[in-house]
Amino acid sequence: MGDLSDDAKLFLSIGLDEKRAKDTTKNKELTEVLKGLIHDAGVQGGCDKGVGNALYTVATSLPADAAAHRPMIAKYIGSGQVHSSLQLKAALQFLTKKKGDKVDASEFERESGVGIVVSPEQIKDAVASVLQSKKADLAAKGWGIPIGDLLNPLREALRWADPASVKTELDRQLEASLGPKVAAAPKKAEEKKPDKKEEKHEVDTALPVEDAALPKSVPIKIYQCESFENKRVTFSGWVHHLRAQKKIAFIELRDGTGFLQCVLAGKVASPVEAHLKRESSVRVTGTLTLPPPEKHVPGRFELQVDFWQVVGPSDADFEEKINTESDVDQLFDQRHIVLRGTHASTLMKLRSITLKCFRDHFFARHYFEVTPPTLVQTQCEGGSTLFGLDYFGEQAYLTQSSQLYLETMVPSLGDVFCIAQSYRAEKSRTRRHLSEYTHLEAERPFITFEDLLNTIEELVVDTCERIEKEAGDLLRSVNPNFKVPKRPFKRLSYTEAIDFCREHKILNPKTEADFVFGEDISEAPERAMTDMIGEPILMTKFPVEIKSFYMQRDAKDPRLTESVDLLIPTVGEIVGGSMRIWDHAELMAAYKREGLDPSPYYWFTDQRKYGSVPHGGYGMGLDRFLTWLCGEDHIRNVCLYPRYKGRCEP
16 A cells, blocks of 8 residues: 555545545546545544445536535435435435535435335335235236336335345245246247257256266265366255356356366256256266366366256345345345355355464464353443343343453463454444454463563464465465565554654544544554554553553553554554553552442452462454455455444344
8 A cells, every 4th residue: 555645545444445546536626526525424534335435426426516415415424324325326316406406404315215224024014015905916917917016116115125125025925925936838839840950959958867877976075076086976065156058058066165167068958047046056976077277167176967956946036136236235134145155255264264273373382262251240341332231130241352251260271262252332333343243362371561462473473374374375365465474563652653643644533633642543543554654563552541440550651551452554453452450459449440349340359369470461353353364345244244333134
């Protein structure tokens, strides 16, 4: 990013891709319009990508004679009240018609669906109502009723609903009413003598029969291909892609361990179009061959198929679930479908491998893994981000961190770690925030602050080296530019970071002035600083006031804590750690300073009464680490089913 202008960096930070960000800055007028929209929307770098791209659409789509309305629509987008592609399209059409005329806010909101979210129950009721009104037609025509007769009134009744969700519910209720859809019988053609040429090209749709004279096949997985060249084998998997012609067909098979091209010719290929669609589950049998290098095939090997059978068919509507025009909300509504794709499944494989490599790092250094509870009655990182719940009549919370429990295991097991879910009730919708995330945490006794910094540095570098060794090709398929970071990492104290921000005109977004000592360097300026420096940074020694109660004070400057954040370019903070208060009296004073009742923490406080020692630890957001590792622009892409404000399904 070193060759990007400040404007391009700003546009990149709100979700535009690098090419679009650069191209935008070549147009001075468009640059100023987009910067104005960002300001009017009240968003900062790291906002939801959908917000940034919506603002770009406004900048490029709203004509000049309607430019006076840009601030208004920007505010609606920034507040999340205009969030879907349908609402944005309607809003732009409405404002384009108004041109320079004064706009009535209530009329705009009504015509643009501002703030409207259509629930599944509303869709269900509307479909039932339309089917009731068409009851006579359905009785007479059944599945032959023109689909437009049903969809057109639904479009009016459910103007702001997701079209795919409406179609799915309509199909469900039709099937419940009419029974499974049966293909219409072909119209009887006029009798004529069969044409020999037509007879020659008639397709045999009968499923193939296995030749009993062939050698018995061996069932294997795709990852085992190397050991079975020129052998007759059977694979079970899903049709990832399908290309069928008259006399030959190609199936790209997926079984979770890899991809394999399967070639079907002659009679084996004839029934393919009649019986197979994308995502059908199948068993394919044939001879495994190694084609010449110039014939590029997935997984290097190719299967010459002599027999196949359908295990589970795939409905034809699969192709309607998502497409290149699907917006972010549609993609996450259909996350179970997206995860079958090449890119998403590769990210999930890398997530699994990364977890293994972190564990291998710890076990190689004789750590023990522990499994702390996630239902708790104490706070670790401040009460404002706690998810509360009723625990059989008692107040309880979803954990923010397992650190306090890890500390209780240090006298028993020594160096310990855990990988567990943590929860933060933050309302932020940025590229790096989640409500539920995977938290890797570790604690070590008898160490110094410098030991802690070296421990974090070693964790990141060693794990990256392990991932590259174990899955380098897979990693480069999603992030070809990844390089293992070099040690030592740059050290930068909080005070030095304040000076850096002042020197480079990075302002505090809350005050719109220079940062002063004691202020928290929030996400956007922190990432701007990190991207300028362009390498991993161990930022150290934060003021007591902006850090958690349990952090050890710096012996040389009691205003500061022995604390550290690891900052990574493009993502920002991925690790937070500190030395822990280990003196009993000092911990009691910290409780008092923070207004915390020490009684629920008795088990934590006891660690300072019975053989206390200097100790420290850290927590890493695994999802942020993966975002950086895989070169993704948004943290939710590396999660299985991400949870953030406004998203708790599927």
